[in-house]
Amino acid sequence: MLAIAHALVGGAIAKTIPDPATGILLSLTSHFIMDSIPHWDVGTNWRKRQKYVTGIVAILDTVIGITLAYLVFQGKVATGYLSLAIIASLLPDWLETPWYIFFANAQKQKPAARAGFLEKLCFRIYKGESAFHHKTEFPLGLMTQLVTLAFFFLLLSSPG
Template sequence: MTATGHAIIGTVIAAKIGDPLIAVPLALASHFLADALPHWDTGYHREQKSKKKFFIQSFADVAVGFAASYALIIAFFPGTNLVYAFLMILAAQAPDWLTAPYLFFNMKFAPFTWFYKMQKVFDTHLGMPWGFINQVAIVSSVVIFGRVF
């Protein structure tokens, strides 16, 4: 799933669950659950991209994720503490952040190889456009669920 998708899920968790002892493990678990569902992300076919292009796309994805999360808080969850939401976003994205040294800086040694291999077990890619459409449907469902309940 894109960093944007994980950020939005983390935002909904922050908006609905005020106890970090529950929210942090849930945000971490949400990462693996979301990645297990067929989706597209910037890492799809990364072997066919230059490292620079992959990095720029991933950086843009992270930036869009934080902007979308902020907009979501303003529009739908205005009582949410922004610092707490930021921490839940980081928790929801944490497995991807832990694989970044492996992917971007060629750090192919422990612990980065462990994180990368663990991620690959859960990651279910689906090409465009269906992988993106599926992701939008999943993330939209989470937002609607968070808004209704």
């Protein structure tokens, strides 16, 4: 999903769960739960555009997501805890990034047989995460995210 959605849910978890260790772990888990819902994001159809365009959009998405999460939740949660929860909510996508940046391209679906250790490691992380990933096209894939966000906010804001 978009970093905006991940970061907001991470912040909401931090605000709701008093124990930082539990909250940070849940925030990390939320990433995989959210990505398993069919969605549209920066990675969708990336092979059809220039790599640098995807990169710029991904950075914008991340910066806006982190900024929004701070705007919404700062003052309601300790800043250190909030920061770690936001990082945890986004971390799986950051771990996937080296494969995209350094190795992947529109033609290449996987490392060559003689690829180096690092390339194979990056690919394995990317593949591991892709197992959770379900994609669908815009605009349906954006709507599923709005519904998911609403669901998480309702769930997390309900008393008890």
